[in-house]
Amino acid sequence: MLAKRIIPCLDVKDGEVVKGINFVGLREVGDPVEMGAEYSSQGADELVYLDISASFEGRKTFTELVSAISERINIPFTVGGGISSFGDAARLLDAGADKITINTAAVNDPSLITHIASHYGSQFVVVTIDARKVGEASWKVTTHGGKVLTDKELYSWAKEAEDRGAGEILFTSMDHDGEKKGYAVNEYARLSELLSIPVIASGGAGSVDDIAEVLTTGKADAALAASIFHFGEIKIPDLKRQLAEREISVRI
Amino acid sequence: MIAIVDYKAGNIRSVENALKRLEADYQVTSDPDAIRTASHVILPGVGEASNAMRFLLPLVDVLKSLTQPVLGICIGLQLMCASSEEGPTECMNIFDSKVLRFRPSEGAKIPHMGWNTIENLRSPLFRGIQEGAFVYYVHSYYPEYSDSETVASTYFAGVTFSAAMNRGNFYGTQFHPEKSGPVGEKILENFLRIC
Incomplete structure (x- = not known):
């Protein structure tokens, strides 16, 4: 049976892993390759590395890092952050990335997905x-790490991305991210029913209950989290054992 | 020396890195002589079957005549089958199975992406691997189950398909051993031990 995936996310700035609370207030937590290898040995199903460097030098360091990760890690990994062109994606593929993720660039130029x-x-x-709730019922897409609110609506944009060739949707609720009070469960369930590609839930994990809920009621195919793993609040083997006890299919 | 067949079909970096981790001696090549004289041949591949088959065409006779262990991975395995619905295209016809497209079914999202279990293991490829071990998949087309050639099976979207196949010196895995953690590493190591 296809397993639900547990994905630690590592934000990388100038070659170091950091984790923001609501995308600000960065704290250093460790070496990206070593942390990835450790998560892999603990049973992580995939890894996501996001480059949050602002500088050209930082970007160059990140490409070198992707090569180093690819040499060391024997599970799939996705890389993103700052991919703004086809050339950027090709460069990361050549460095050994299994998948890339695009965000702001796809909003600005949706044809990039297809390309x-x-x-x-x-x-x-x-x-x-990245989306946030605006008013009572509407979810609007944000760009530039949550700083810019756009006119795009979450569900129609997700459907458009699928139609244009996206293989997976990673949705982060900016209202839940960093709060550790649970995922935006209803929104994931709706997305998952709307789309025929996998949905990765991100933003809000604070407990095993939160992750179990988004994988069942939320119908997400994978749960991504950062700080609860980085700071050892939840260990991946414990998490998977507890999910298995709740009859959620996980790779152990 | 192991030959990784280079036929311009997608990213082979992860297969190279997996062999490096096993400290295996390999070269990436499309040279028929280098392929013929290799101890083991690996046919990797991601991408679209009919295009991949077009790129592979100049090497088909060489590949079919090989007598050393050959391992096709993902599209590599599919190209060793009789034909593929993707394109559609005729393939190398080393295995009798056809490659079919998953049909949408309740609760199954296509592509089949992620970790799934392998069952009914019967090949030296799986020495030391337990029934029900998890391996990593990314694909929308699958090789049919065959009584004589299927050496591991996986269930997804209402079908039981060939997770791995073997006929004589030819082997193939639909999953990606190079991305399947310690289980995949062991399967690759087992392949390199076949002589």
Whole structure:
């Protein structure tokens, strides 16, 4: 039976892993390759590395890092952050990334999804959507790490991304991210019913209950989290054992 | 020396890195002589079957005539089958199975992406691997189950398909051993031990 995936996310700045609370207030937590290898040996199903460097030098360091990760890690990994062109995606593929994720660049130019997917396959393209609730019922897409609110609506944009060739959707609720009070469960359930590609839940994990809920009621195919893993609040083997006890299919 | 067949079909970096981790001696090549004289041949591949088959065409006769262990991975395995619905295209016809497309079914999202279990293991490829071990998959097309050639099976979207196949010196895995953690590493190591 296909397992639900547990995905630690590592934000990388100038070669070091950091984790923001609501995308600000960065704290250093460790070496990206070593942390990835450790998560892999603990039973992580995939890894996501996001480059949050602002500088050209930082970007160059990140590409070198992707090569080093690819040499060391024997599970799939996705890389993203700052991919703004087909060339950026090709460069990361050559460095050994299994998938790339695009966010702001896809909002600005949706044809980029199609361009990359038609060359390297849909399985290579994860479209990340950061959205926040506006008013009572509407979820609006944000860009630039949550700083810019756009006119795009979450569900229609996710569907468009799928139609344009995305292989997976990684949705982060900006209202839940960093709060550790649970995922936006209803929104994931709706997305999962709307789309025929896998949905990765991100933002809000604070406990095993939260992760179990988003994988069952939330119908997500994978749960991504950062700080609860980085700071050892939940160990991946314990998490998977507890999910298995609740009859959620996980790889142990 | 192991030959990784280079036929311009997708990313082979992860297969190279897996062999490096096993400290195996390999070269990436499309040279028929280098392929013929290799101890083991690996046919990797991601991408679209009919295009991949077009790139592979100049090497088909060489590959079919090989007598050393050959391992096709993902599209590599599919190209060793009789034909594929993707394209559609005729393939190398080393295995009798056809490659079919998953049909949408309740609760199953396509592509089949992620970790799934392998069952009914019967090949030296799986020495030391337990029934029900998890391996990593990314694919929308699958090789049919065959009584004589299927050496591991996986269930997804209402079908039991060939997770791995073997006929004589030819082997194939639909999953990616190079991305399947310690289980995949062991399967690759087992393949390199076949002589």
